Amino acid sequence: MAVFSCNSCAKWDSGAVNGRQETKWRENFKRKTAGKAPKFRRKGEQKRPVIAASDVFRKLHFEENPGSMNKKWSGRRSARKEHHGGEGTMNLSKIIIAVGVFFIASQSAMAYLDPGTGSYLFQALIAALLGSLLALKVFWHRVKNFVRAVFVKDAPGEGDEKS
Amino acid sequence: MKSPERLPSSFRDPSGIVFERDGTIYRQVNRLYQSDYRHLMDSGLYQTLTEQGQLLPHQEISDAEGLSDEALLVIRPERIPFISYPYEWSFSQLQDAALLTLALQERALRHEMILKDASAYNIQFRSGKPVLIDTLSFERYREGEPWVAYGQFCRHFLAPLALMHYVDIQLGHLLRVHLDGIPLPLASRLLPWRCRLRFGLLIHIHLHARAQLRHANSAATPTPKTKRLGKQAMLALIQSLQAAIRRMHWRPRGTEWAGYYQQTNYSDSAMTHKQEIVRSMLARTSDGPVWDLGANTGRYSRLATEIGREVVAFDVDPAAVEQHYLQARATAESSPLPLLQDLTNPSPALGWRNRERDRIEGRGRPQTVMALALIHHLAIANNTPLAEIAACFAEMAPELIIEFVPKSDSQVQRLLATRRDIFSTYNQQHFEEVFKGFYSIVAKEAVHESERTIYLMQRHAETG
Numbered sequence: 247m248a249v250f251s252c253n254s255c256a257k258w259d260s261g262a263v264n265g266r267q268e269t270k271w272r273e274n275f276k277r278k279t280a281g282k283a284p285k286f287r288r289k290g291e292q293k294r295p296v297i298a299a300s301d302v303f304r305k306l307h308f309e310e311n312p313g314s315m316n317k318k319w320s321g322r323r324s325a326r327k328e329h330h331g332g333e334g335t336m337n338l339s340k341i342i343i344a345v346g347v348f349f350i351a352s353q354s355a356m357a358y359l360d361p362g363t364g365s366y367l368f369q370a371l372i373a374a375l376l377g378s379l380l381a382l383k384v385f386w387h388r389v390k391n392f393v394r395a396v397f398v399k400d401a402p403g404e405g406d407e408k409s
Numbered sequence: 410m411k412s413p414e415r416l417p418s419s420f421r422d423p424s425g426i427v428f429e430r431d432g433t434i435y436r437q438v439n440r441l442y443q444s445d446y447r448h449l450m451d452s453g454l455y456q457t458l459t460e461q462g463q464l465l466p467h468q469e470i471s472d473a474e475g476l477s478d479e480a481l482l483v484i485r486p487e488r489i490p491f492i493s494y495p496y497e498w499s500f501s502q503l504q505d506a507a508l509l510t511l512a513l514q515e516r517a518l519r520h521e522m523i524l525k526d527a528s529a530y531n532i533q534f535r536s537g538k539p540v541l542i543d544t545l546s547f548e549r550y551r552e553g554e555p556w557v558a559y560g561q562f563c564r565h566f567l568a569p570l571a572l573m574h575y576v577d578i579q580l581g582h583l584l585r586v587h588l589d590g591i592p593l594p595l596a597s598r599l600l601p602w603r604c605r606l607r608f609g610l611l612i613h614i615h616l617h618a619r620a621q622l623r624h625a626n627s628a629a630t631p632t633p634k635t636k637r638l639g640k641q642a643m644l645a646l647i648q649s650l651q652a653a654i655r656r657m658h659w660r661p662r663g664t665e666w667a668g669y670y671q672q673t674n675y676s677d678s679a680m681t682h683k684q685e686i687v688r689s690m691l692a693r694t695s696d697g698p699v700w701d702l703g704a705n706t707g708r709y710s711r712l713a714t715e716i717g718r719e720v721v722a723f724d725v726d727p728a729a730v731e732q733h734y735l736q737a738r739a740t741a742e743s744s745p746l747p748l749l750q751d752l753t754n755p756s757p758a759l760g761w762r763n764r765e766r767d768r769i770e771g772r773g774r775p776q777t778v779m780a781l782a783l784i785h786h787l788a789i790a791n792n793t794p795l796a797e798i799a800a801c802f803a804e805m806a807p808e809l810i811i812e813f814v815p816k817s818d819s820q821v822q823r824l825l826a827t828r829r830d831i832f833s834t835y836n837q838q839h840f841e842e843v844f845k846g847f848y849s850i851v852a853k854e855a856v857h858e859s860e861r862t863i864y865l866m867q868r869h870a871e872t873g
Contacts (some may be wrong), residue, residue: 306496364621365560369646371620372612373555376649377642 417764496585503569505672515537527558593618609653661728697776720745
């Protein structure tokens with residue numbers, strides 16, 4: 247099934263798109279756009295009786311491959327490959343996958359959260375910070391006690407606090 | 410002799426099984442837990458914790474049969490009079506349970522052990538104090554490994570306490586919806602912005618919640634570097650949690666019942682007389698547990714504990730339960746167990762297959778029910794027919810001490826002030842007629858200087 251096509255595509259030429267017979271505007275469109283930069287709506291052009299989505303896909307393809315309308319596909323293997331198995335098709339599948347993943351992922355995030363990994367990694371991080379703060383606090387107490395021992399008589403000595 | 414039955418709540422921990430045989434609770438210790446159990450008993454940790462009343466003592470039953478062939482041995486823990494759940498506790502009860510869990514973790518670390526779970530359901534109240542009932546919660550500490558129960562601790566204790574402290578005391582009810590603790594992202598959203606200024610809450614709830622969300626869908630396994638957590642860092646983490654929990658408090662004010670005893674129409678002599686009546690009626694009841702429904706701060710519940718009865722004191726008001734608990738904690742020995750309970754919507758059966766957490770009546774059968782100054786709240790405020798109330802009490806216990814409060818009483822007048830009086834049958838004669846359908850009246854006494862009457866009733870043999 248050709249969901250995406252261009253004027254040099256075999257399926258296009260065969261006249262069957264989505265199993266339908268090619269309409270007159272397609273022929274006109276092919277003729278008018280041959281050798282020109284792609285344009286989809288021209289002034290006075292007949293409204294295209296096709297599925298809107300396929301227009302979007304076609305536009306996407308031509309925007310990404312300007313001049314592909316001019317290319318003669320026959321005899322250019324790499325170009326044909328690029329056209330049929332390459333970027334245009336990939337972009338479409340990427341979009342579909344991305345949208346699908348977005349919805350599936352956002353639904354699963356609402357329905358189920360696994361707090362295990364987050365808590366596990368976060369704990370290691372935060373405990374290291376808290377441990378350092380505690381060590382700093384102990385060190386500060388020692389400094390304070392040392393200073394007190396030097397300047398104040400009968401004050402508790404450095405070794406009094408070993409927490 | 411009945412065949413032993415595994416308790417429906419005991420299925421998660423592979424270390425053992427809790428089961429009931431002939432009305433006694435036993436705990437099977439599995440071979441899998443052998444080295445941990447030996448270390449718990451031999452390192453001195455068990456002795457220290459039981460001496461301090463922090464862990465429920467048990468006896469090893471040498472000749473008892475286990476429930477499965479994985480059994481290493483069977484232990485019989487001391488009996489807990491009534492199993493309660495965190496969503497039935499007042500603020501201070503949950504706070505004390507949290508502090509006990511951290512104290513246990515700290516103490517266990519000194520003996521090279523660690524708590525492998527930090528579930529609030531592992532804590533129960535005995536003589537007004539919290540105690541850990543799950544002996545198999547301890548496992549050997551492996552230096553460098555993080556505390557696997559850290560997330561669970563925050564969900565079960567820290568988040569509900571913070572919500573009760575910073576938002577509303579009634580958010581404690583969220584624990585009934587979220588049985589494995591309040592999800593931290595939810596708590597983080599509900600808490601006001603200002604609590605981010607508290608360092609403890611900022612890290613243990615807000616940043617913790619963000620870390621959980623970030624890794625919610627990640628399959629990343631912790632690397633050895635991130636896994637490493639030294640003992641000092643672990644102790645610092647525990648101290649930080651302790652500080653965060655100690656900072657929170659709740660002072661009941663402006664709640665429904667907080668000043669109830671000051672508002673009643675009882676004179677001092679009427680109050681004394683009521684106490685005398687209740688005391689003498691309690692003396693005429695048989696031994697067995699007492700449930701005081703609508704206990705307020707437990708003035709009459711204590712009369713039952715004075716004569717050696719086990720008492721569970723229910724009330725709908727968190728302020729009353731809080732005050733009652735603080736008093737019970739101060740008096741230590743033989744005090745009632747105050748619990749939050751709405752009689753019009755009591756604790757249901759919850760959790761896995763609706764069996765993990767039992768409904769309130771499934772957890773014990775009282776011998777005597779006390780319903781003092783309660784009937785007008787059920788009959789008038791909740792529109793419950795007297796026959797329904799009588800049937801409910803008769804289902805609970807064979808003996809009933811009940812106070813009838815007539816319509817002319819100022820408390821009833823207050824209830825009727827803003828509603829149409831559709832309670833034409835609410836009078837003492839009708840009350841007696843209805844209750845005689847379920848009970849025989851053993852004694853009946855009017856309270857001096859008041860219009861109220863207290864009854865002692867005995868359930869008919871065929872009822873219930």
